[in-house]
Amino acid sequence: MAAAPGVRRSELGEALRACRGAFVGVGLMSFVINLLYLTGSIFMLEVYDRVLPSRSVPTLIGLIVIATGLYMAQGVLDLIRGRILGRIGTALDEALNARVFDTVVRLPLTLGTRSEGLQPLRDLDNIRSFLGSMGPSAFFDLPWLPLYLGICFAFHVAIGVTALVGAIVLVSLTLVTEYLSRQPARAAMGLAARRNDLAAASRRNAEVMVAMGMAARLNQRWGEANERYLAGHQNASDITGGLGAIAKVLRMMLQSAVLGVGAYLVIHQEATAGIIIAGSILSARALAPVDLAIAHWKSFVAARQSWERLNRLLEQIPERPKPHQLQAPASRLSVEGVGIAAPGDQRMIIQDVSFALTAGQGLGVIGSSGSGKSSLIRALVGVWQPFRGKVRLDGAALDQWSSDMLGRHIGYLPQDVELFSGTVAQNISRFDTSAKSEDIIAAAKEAGVHEMIIKMRDGYNTHVGEQGSALSAGQAQRVALARALYGDPFLIVLDEPNSNLDTEGDEALTRAVRAARERGAVVVVVAHRPIGIEGVDQILVVKDGRMQAFGPKEQVLAQVLQPRVAGPAPIKIVSDAGGKP
Structure with a gap:
């Protein structure tokens, strides 16, 4: 050439x-x-x-x-x-x-x-x-x-x-x-x-x-x-x-x-x-x-x-330099004055968000549609790079990790669930060729999907099809939750994890969030419905890309849900579910 x-x-x-x-x-x-x-x-x-x-x-x-x-x-x-x-x-x-x-x-x-x-x-x-x-x-x-x-x-x-x-x-x-x-x-x-x-x-x-x-x-x-x-x-x-x-x-x-x-x-x-x-x-x-x-x-x-x-x-898009291997995070997630813009766009979606969570804490992120919740959690898992500010795990900024090393310590369930062509076990284990069966089953049990999987035609060897087409939306979401929990990651981020779940799935989700917190993980949940944040103890309210409130769940919910004095009727905060407080 x-x-x-x-x-x-x-x-x-x-x-x-x-x-x-x-x-x-x-x-x-x-x-x-x-x-x-x-x-x-x-x-x-x-x-x-x-x-x-x-x-x-x-x-x-x-x-x-x-x-x-x-x-x-x-x-x-x-x-x-x-x-x-x-x-x-x-x-x-x-x-x-x-x-x-x-x-x-x-x-x-x-x-x-x-x-x-x-x-x-x-x-x-x-x-x-x-x-x-x-x-x-x-x-x-x-x-x-x-x-x-x-x-x-x-x-x-x-x-x-x-x-x-x-x-x-x-x-x-x-x-x-x-x-x-x-x-x-x-x-x-x-x-x-x-x-x-x-x-x-x-x-x-x-x-x-x-x-x-x-x-x-x-x-x-x-x-x-x-x-x-x-x-x-x-x-x-x-x-x-x-x-x-x-x-x-x-x-x-x-x-x-x-x-x-x-x-x-x-x-x-x-x-x-x-x-x-x-x-x-x-x-x-x-x-x-x-x-x-x-x-x-x-x-x-x-x-x-x-x-x-x-x-x-x-x-x-230059080749990423190989960073030094850091110790596994175990104590703290901190967000320092983060501003976020979508890739290829200069318009700020999230501005000046700062908070910190320690091991064992769970954070529920709520706000109206378009407020910037999903953009914020994309920055938390390192998918989007902050326009300004830093996201840190145990004091180390996310860009100090390689994506492969960082991914071992993060569990992520995106809003639009995507499974890859392969078996249920392969998807849960993130296609780790050295994955042990007991670790895959442990993640499935923590997500409450073990019983559902063993009832499938081939159990854990069931092929999910291209983009998970062989599973229902609820099944795919629960398998993706098990994938997020696989390997006991320190930071678990779930974006509207109950959007396709029934009552049984909601209960399993709450148990999974609490179990992860009990073993010392930091859990961040964006939820459509109040049941999605039952397992957390902190709440972050986002409005128009800015942090409106942050603190203990009962205190923040009492603050943002209290009726306003003016007006003929109380006004309630509308969640993403379209009307449920």
Whole structure:
């Protein structure tokens, strides 16, 4: 990918430079291969100038044997060169796939809704696919074009000039292809991304689409997006395909022109008959890499755009340094003047929130919809970085931990529960391959879901399906609660954990919160209903992104729920449940 300037010190550039030994090998093979490409023209030259005049069959047989050996050597080297280039692409993927996957995971947490979804993975696939195609071979063969032109000049100046003019025309056509195809190719990529985003959103919300009669309208939107994509794709294909066809015709015309010039020279006894054929073969061979480069220009442009986009993204989201391993937190959670904005947005959602909790305490976070509760707890678990202020565990800010190490000490149940394809046991254990059965069962019992799980068809080995589709919403939420409790984490954060629970689930939730507090955990609960905060002893009231009240539960609830003196009737604080105090 040398065509992408300005990326010499990038992670992609470093990964590619690690393969420089392989590239040197490919370059040497290309040198030998291009020398072997002379076999056909020299063979024809010898046949016309030596074999036919002498009528020597042994000479003909000897030439055939030699040419066959050279052709076989050329084929083997060409095969090896292609495989090496394919393995360079694989090596690049192996070096970067973990880093790119980590970037995909961090994208929505860094850029929010402006993130590019799975595009980085597709970009890496584009680069690897291009390296494994015939495109790079054409670029390795292009530098040898002067060699063939030089031999054409050695045959005769007129043949050399004819081949040189053809080369200039085809190289100019390549530059025109680059200029004309860049913008259409970029536009087609953008339209493809928007179309894929619409398809993914429709798949996620299939139930809503069907239940509310939106399928036909969204199908129409998909049709419009697909039509725009097809038009953009067709435009890019027309440009590269049309210029490729022109290049092919010009190359055939050049070959005929060289034959014509050679015939003219033979008529005037300035060249032999063998030079006619040899010159024609050499001129065609000289311009074959240009023709091949034009044929693969579309994939080259796509790979170059992927290279630039992926390189820019990796620079924007640098690799996280490995922090020092800290002791497991065991005593205190403190929030110090925290201000929070959504990723990719400068608008503050939470401002100047400060509080502290010690081991064994439980905090209930209440407030109206849109007050910033969920944003606050995302900062508590390190999902969102505070715009200002710090969240600390035992005095250490969360950014001093790696996410893997921090995750061992945090249990998190988000508002929108997501389970991964796998078994119930795998989801509870957070896909820890070294997880012990007794630890998984202990977490399930603490969450009150052990009895529910063993009644499933395969018990803990029951597959939950993609995104937990094989479970009901209540079952998925309770399994996710067990996942949050797995490993006895110090900080447990539950965002509306009873939104899909029945009475039995509510009671199990309260018992789980109290049990976690008894073993010394800090528990933070955002709840729709009062029953969700039965197991806590502290209350934080959030209003318009600011801390309205914080303190012991009975004291704060008495303060915020007391009737106001003014007005014809008492006014009560409305919870997220839509009217329940």
